[in-house]
Amino acid sequence: MIFTKYILKEIFRNQLIILTLLFLVCFCQKLIRMLGLVIDGNISMYLFFLCLGLNIPEAGKLLIPFSVFLSVLVTFYRLHIHNEIIAMYSCAVDKYLIIRSIFLFSGIVATFAMINIGWLSPYCSSYQSKLLHEIKENINLIVLSEKKFQPLSTKSLILFADSIQGKKLKHVFLVKTNQNKNNGMYTIMTSEHGNIDQNPDGSRLIILEKGTYYEIYNKCELCEHIFITNFSKYKMSINNTVKTLLKKNKSIDHMSIYQLWYSVAPEARVELHWRLTLLMSIFIMPMITTLLTITISYNYLSNFLLTIFLYTIFFVLHTLLRSHIILEKTNPMVWMWVINSIYLLIALLLNAWDTSCMKKLVLVALYRN
Structure with missing residues (x-):
């Protein structure tokens, strides 16, 4: 012993x-x-x-x-x-x-x-x-800085805001590229005002108000391949929910x-x-x-x-x-x-x-x- x-x-x-x-x-x-x-x-x-x-x-x-x-x-x-x-x-x-x-x-x-x-x-x-x-x-929600191009959730979505006050955005410039490399289309959205909101399920989205939507094809040779339209409100999801990711x-x-x-x-x-x-x-x-x-x-x-x-x-x-x-x-x-x-x-x-x-x-x- x-x-x-x-x-x-x-x-x-x-x-x-x-x-x-x-x-x-x-x-x-x-x-x-x-x-x-x-x-x-x-x-x-x-x-x-x-x-x-x-x-x-x-x-x-x-x-x-x-x-x-x-x-x-x-x-x-x-x-x-x-x-x-x-x-x-x-x-x-x-x-x-x-x-x-x-x-x-x-x-x-x-x-x-x-x-x-x-x-x-x-x-x-x-x-x-x-x-x-x-x-x-x-x-992803906090590090947004004024007067700086920043990726949101993925590199295909880039945001620029001239002024950020809490969740409120002013003079917004948003670029979204198509993740399909064979498709040269990308979109540009500009807006005077915007904000970042969150759904009850945990997903976040960016809301733009009174802006202009540009749809541009990278491989085009004529200006007629650029589409422009105005919108009063535009919503875009910028990330998946936590629950969805976990599942x-x-x-x-x-x-x-x-x-x-x-x-x-x-x-x-x-x-x-x-x-x-x-x-x-x-x-x-x-x-x-x-x-x-x-x-x-x-x-x-x-x-x-x-x-x-x-x-x-x-x-x-x-x-x-x-x-x-x-x-x-x-x-x-x-x-x-x-x-x-x-x-x-x-x-x-x-x-x-x-x-x-x-x-x-x-x-x-x-x-x-």
């Missing part, structure tokens, strides 16, 4: 340090992206940091398994260089006590990871997506593990098995690291490099399978569990390794001391 508490204490301490550093790196990276998004917008600090905070559970999906692996690796490296593993064996500590300690550690972390992967991260990801859409829409961009990342379980979509099934693989990695990879250290301890540096190599291959293969690139050619779910089975077999083979090698090493070390 004393050795178990000691091992768990060392691993948890290292994991806390590693996880904090990893989260700081991801937080700074996300901070830079968010600053680039709101650099010209009047966004409240509360909304800004709330959006950053909601990104933490999503980052934790990968950082938690990675921190578990690194914490076990660093812990046993320290135990190795201080000869504490040999000391434990000299005190008749069985290797299964160390394995049970690692399994207990993985089980505790996997419980929190399951909550995060299954429900917390999808909810935060969905809520963050809504906030980002609101931030972008607020930016069109419904992501499997926003689905809970319960929704993924009952979904029949191939992408959802792959995401479900990917999340289960993340949970399995919390048990498999630390166990392989531990067994390589306490069972095959001829050269710790070679074991260290081998463990890093196995971990890299594991997640590179699973990331490729999860990316849906080969979804139409093969079944990623089958290959995911083939890889998981191979790594589980590696752990079982390491556990069955002849421990007489370790015993001889302990005896030689004690004899030299």
